Amino acid sequence: MRVDAKDMGADLQQVLITKEEIDAKLAELAAKIDAEYAGKDLLIVGVLKGAVMVMADLARALSTPLTMDWMAVSSYGAGTQSSGVVRILKDLDTDIKGKHVLIVEDIIDSGLTLSWLISNLGSREPASLKVCTLLRKPEAAKVAIDVEWVGFDIPNEFVVGYGLDYAEKYRNLPFVGTLAPHVYGG
Numbered sequence: 001m002r003v004d005a006k007d008m009g010a011d012l013q014q015v016l017i018t019k020e021e022i023d024a025k026l027a028e029l030a031a032k033i034d035a036e037y038a039g040k041d042l043l044i045v046g047v048l049k050g051a052v053m054v055m056a057d058l059a060r061a062l063s064t065p066l067t068m069d070w071m072a073v074s075s076y077g078a079g080t081q082s083s084g085v086v087r088i089l090k091d092l093d094t095d096i097k098g099k100h101v102l103i104v105e106d107i108i109d110s111g112l113t114l115s116w117l118i119s120n121l122g123s124r125e126p127a128s129l130k131v132c133t134l135l136r137k138p139e140a141a142k143v144a145i146d147v148e149w150v151g152f153d154i155p156n157e158f159v160v161g162y163g164l165d166y167a168e169k170y171r172n173l174p175f176v177g178t179l180a181p182h183v184y185g186g
């Protein structure tokens, strides 16, 4: 199914990445991740709430046996700029010491959330700690982060859909799109 900007409502400007492109990319990433973790116990950690969709679809595309856990952090609140202050809203249920941990993110924007998360989870002594993100904005990076698996590098624009919100809305769109500036006063 092809979704055009005109079907998206006045709040949305443009489809950046279609559902079909996301599905194909996750299949490609899953094959690489399967190869990396063959014979190892894998724990995938989803970063709530944005990573819900990518976790659900990536987990089903993987064939490596795995367990799932979730962490909720927030640095954006209701705005379109990272506050830089990361708060833990929900910690992991499991002890990750000695485990092979893969952090699954929807987006790396400034990188502040992930850099904080890597140092937080890294201090818990996992056997390995790697990152998979669906989206990354190279032009927005405020800190350099070593990321093993990236789905798409995108321009420095605020995007919504496929888990990504603006003021908690649009997470359920099946594609990634840009928000019309009038919605956030741009």
Ligand SMILES: O=P(O)(O)OC[C@H]1O[C@H](OP(=O)(O)OP(=O)(O)O)[C@H](O)[C@@H]1O
Binding pocket: 047, 048, 049, 050, 051, 073, 074, 075, 076, 077, 082, 105, 106, 107, 108, 109, 110, 111, 112, 113, 114, 165
């Ligand atoms: O690289 P950064 O600039 O730190 O931005 C990326 C983070 O921001 C978003 O989370 P948010 O804090 O909006 O919480 P949410 O997932 O519940 O929407 C997104 O899901 C990433 O976790």
Ligand code: HPA
Binding pocket: 076, 107, 109, 157, 158, 159, 160, 164, 165, 166
């Ligand atoms: O572009 C974005 N859209 C939605 N949430 C976000 N969190 C960081 N960057 C973004």
Ligand SMILES: [Mg+2]
Binding pocket: 050, 076, 164, 165
């Ligand atoms: Mg958000």
